Amino acid sequence: MIEAFVSQIRTIWRILLHSFTKAETVQYPEQKPYLAPRYRGRIVLTRDPDGDERCVACNLCAVACPPDCIALQQGTREDGRWYPEFFRINFSRCIMCGMCEEACPTNAIQLTPDFEMCEYDRQNMVYEKEHLLINGTGKYHDYNFYRVSGLKIDGKDKGEAQNEAEPIDVKSLLP
Amino acid sequence: MSEANLPFIGAILLTVVGGAAVLTWFERRLLGIWQDRYGPNRLGPFGILQVAADMLKLLTKHDWIPPFADRFVFVIAPTAIVISMLMAFAVVPFGPNHYLIDMNVGLLFFLAMSSLAVYSVMLGGLASNNKYALLGGLRAAAQMVSYEVFMGLSLMGVVMLSGSFSLVDIVESQKDGWYFIPQFLGLYVFIIAGIAESHRLPFDLPEAEHELTAGFHTEYGGMKFTMFMLGEYCGLILLSCMITTLFFGGWLGPFLPPLVWFALKTFGFICFFILLRAAIPRPRYDQLMALGWTVMLPITLINLVATGAIALWMNQA
Numbered sequence: 365m366i367e368a369f370v371s372q373i374r375t376i377w378r379i380l381l382h383s384f385t386k387a388e389t390v391q392y393p394e395q396k397p398y399l400a401p402r403y404r405g406r407i408v409l410t411r412d413p414d415g416d417e418r419c420v421a422c423n424l425c426a427v428a429c430p431p432d433c434i435a436l437q438q439g440t441r442e443d444g445r446w447y448p449e450f451f452r453i454n455f456s457r458c459i460m461c462g463m464c465e466e467a468c469p470t471n472a473i474q475l476t477p478d479f480e481m482c483e484y485d486r487q488n489m490v491y492e493k494e495h496l497l498i499n500g501t502g503k504y505h506d507y508n509f510y511r512v513s514g515l516k517i518d519g520k521d522k523g524e525a526q527n528e529a530e531p532i533d534v535k536s537l538l539p
Numbered sequence: 540m541s542e543a544n545l546p547f548i549g550a551i552l553l554t555v556v557g558g559a560a561v562l563t564w565f566e567r568r569l570l571g572i573w574q575d576r577y578g579p580n581r582l583g584p585f586g587i588l589q590v591a592a593d594m595l596k597l598l599t600k601h602d603w604i605p606p607f608a609d610r611f612v613f614v615i616a617p618t619a620i621v622i623s624m625l626m627a628f629a630v631v632p633f634g635p636n637h638y639l640i641d642m643n644v645g646l647l648f649f650l651a652m653s654s655l656a657v658y659s660v661m662l663g664g665l666a667s668n669n670k671y672a673l674l675g676g677l678r679a680a681a682q683m684v685s686y687e688v689f690m691g692l693s694l695m696g697v698v699m700l701s702g703s704f705s706l707v708d709i710v711e712s713q714k715d716g717w718y719f720i721p722q723f724l725g726l727y728v729f730i731i732a733g734i735a736e737s738h739r740l741p742f743d744l745p746e747a748e749h750e751l752t753a754g755f756h757t758e759y760g761g762m763k764f765t766m767f768m769l770g771e772y773c774g775l776i777l778l779s780c781m782i783t784t785l786f787f788g789g790w791l792g793p794f795l796p797p798l799v800w801f802a803l804k805t806f807g808f809i810c811f812f813i814l815l816r817a818a819i820p821r822p823r824y825d826q827l828m829a830l831g832w833t834v835m836l837p838i839t840l841i842n843l844v845a846t847g848a849i850a851l852w853m854n855q856a
Contacts, residue, residue, distance in 0.1 A: 365834070372819060379818035382573045389576045 402503075403477035404462045407453055409493065410474055410502035417497065418472035418509060421448040425464035425473050433457035434464060443518035445510065451496060455481055456489035470509040474502040548639065551628055559772035564590045566813050573817040600761035605667070608758060612666035617756075617763045620659035620770030624777055627652035631780045632707045634790045634797040645706040646698065649781060650691050653736055656774065657683040660738065660745055663767070664755035675754025678824060679745035682735055685831045689839040690732035696725040696846040697785050710789030719786040724842040726786045728835050733782070735827070737774035740816035744824055779808035 390397045399405070412418050421438035439449040464473045483489050501507070510517055512526050523530040564579060564587060571578025582588035604613055630645035632638040642648055657679065664676020698704060700721065701712035719726050735742040746754040753759075756767050783789055783804040790797030792804075822830070 376814060376818045379573050380814060382575060385575055387571070387576050391577075 399477035399479075401477060402475075403479075404460045404465075404475040405477050405479040406455070406475070406481055407458065407460075407464065407491075407496065408474055408476055408498045408502065409451060409472055409496045410498060410500060410504075412508040412510075413501055413506060414508060415499075416445075416510075417447055418470045418507075419448050419451065420446040420470055420472070420509060421451075422446070422469060424467040424469065428463040428467035430461060430463060431457045431459055444515070445517055448493060451493040453491045453496060454489065455491060456486055471502070471504045471507050472509075476502075544639065547637075551633075551639070552625065555625065555628055555773055555776060556769065558776055559769050560590050560594065561587070562772045562775065562809065563593060563768070566816075569810065569813045570817050573814065597761060597765045602761045602763065605669075605758050607668045609666040609668065612662050613758075614763070616659050616663035616666055617759065617766035617770070618659075619662070620656045621766050621773065623652045623655040623659070624770050624773035627777050628773075628780075630706055631777070632710055632784060632789055633801050637790075637798060638707060641705055641707045644704045646694060646704045646709070646785075649706075649777075650694075653690075653774070653777070654683075654687055656736075656770065657687075659767070659770065660755050663759065664745070667755070667758040669758050671751045671753070671757045672755050675745040675747070675751050675757070678747075679738065679755055682738070682742070682744055682827060682831075685828060686732045686735040686835075689728055689831070689836050690736055692836075692839045692843055693725045693728035693732060694785060696722045696842055699846050699850045706784055706789075710784055710791065713788040713791060717786060717788040717791075722786060722842070722846070724838055725846075726782070728839050728842070729785070730782065731830075731835060733778040734812065734815065735831070737771060737778055739771065739775060739812060741819040741821060742827060743821065744827060747821065749821075775809060775812055776805070779805045779812065782808050 410418050419436075421436055423436065423438065426432070426434040426436060433454040434452070435454075436451045437449040439447055441447055460475065460479075462475050465475050468474075481489070510520065510525075512528075514522060514525055514528055516522050567589075568578040568580070568586065578586070579589040580586040582592055604610055627649050629639045630642055630648050632641070660679040660683070661676050664672045664674075664679060667673070667676075697709060697718050700718060701709045703709060703712070731742075734740075738745050744754075745751075746756070748754070751757070756764055759767060780801075783801060787804050789804075790801045792800035795803070
């Protein structure tokens with residue numbers, strides 16, 4: 365009983381001491397919060413160091429996406445490369461989970477530390493490829509999928525990729 | 540009765556209602572400070588225009604009466620609390636010459652008016668015809684009836700010492716020493732009972748938004764909800780005024796003018812009640828009732844008997 369009373373008085377006193385502690389609030393529009401470089405915000409599509417789109421339209425991001433906000437159509441260019449004919453992210457559904465970034469085999473899709481995407485019209489939250497594509501490499505500067513993969517494209521035959529051995533003729537017994 | 544009554548009544552009404560309005564903002568700012576945040580600080584200097592924005596919002600809201608409610612009582616209920624709380628300000632002595640009526644039963648008038656405010660909450664809960672509201676109303680009825688008992692009794696010590704029910708006489712008799720020292724038990728009980736009576740946060744069980752959505756005013760919105768809130772904040776101001784008057788010497792104090800002293804003390808108690816809200820969690824309902832009947836009532840009776848005995852002994856000597 366007495367103990368409870370003392371405890372209440374102590375509580376009141378300790379709350380009163382909070383008059384002298386600084387507020388934790390970040391006064392947002394004037395004062396920007398610190399966003400780490402790997403903060404998961406607005407999604408971008410990056411280009412490889414040569415300036416070509418990295419995305420190979422493999423659809424893994426769309427499969428990984430929990431709210432199903434990514435839609436794309438695969439197409440093939442004349443040189444044998446795959447590319448997305450359209451690439452659409454509905455940011456009004458996106459939950460910024462970063463699963464697409466983890467799923468992407470070519471480091472094409474990346475999340476950036478930007479979250480200010482307010483729109484008055486919901487339609488404007490749907491970003492097409494031209495809105496998503498940026499002119500840089502994002503977080504991975506030297507990576508170029510077609511240089512390291514064994515896929516044959518114009519100007520690069522089988523076995524010519526980086527760290528790739530010559531192809532073996534499996535139907536022959538000769539060394 | 541003092542001179543120039545109508546302007547004075549107007550001034551009191553304006554101060555109290557305006558004060559209650561500003562208090563909605565002030566309380567949020569203060570709670571913010573004690574919870575290490577800012578509170579509403581955007582609109583106008585220090586966010587004071589938040590009051591105007593909230594007013595505008597509440598005034599323009601749809602004034603809806605649920606079809607299943609008891610219409611007449613539903614409309615009457617919120618007005619009762621405001622009227623009774625404002626009526627009680629008639630007897631509060633703000634200064635040696637600044638009071639509306641010096642009734643010889645001023646204290647009883649205050650108690651009566653604050654008891655009438657209970658009807659508002661009960662009727663509001665009953666008329667809403669809603670489970671949550673009914674539970675809130677039930678709690679309000681039980682809580683306030685039981686806390687009413689020793690709220691009145693806790694003040695009898697003050698009455699014994701001053702020998703009068705008139706609030707002006709009570710203040711005058713504190714010239715030699717404020718009553719919060721001899722009547723510390725009475726003060727303690729009165730504060731607790733007063734919070735329960737004005738159903739503010741540690742004891743806001745009729746409202747209890749975590750359990751009962753919004754308790755007795757679940758179905759209320761717009762202007763009627765505003766009336767409930769206004770009544771509650773008027774009750775807070777009234778309670779602070781009464782503590783100042785009864786235990787802390789009312790307008791008495793050195794150097795500064797009496798009105799300023801009164802305002803300062805009242806303001807201090809308002810801040811204290813907001814601090815209580817920030818610091819102390821809400822007890823369970825049975826704990827509240829147990830505290831009332833098994834702790835507060837005995838303390839009050841002991842205080843009453845002891846004060847009476849000492850008063851008699853002093854008179855004999």
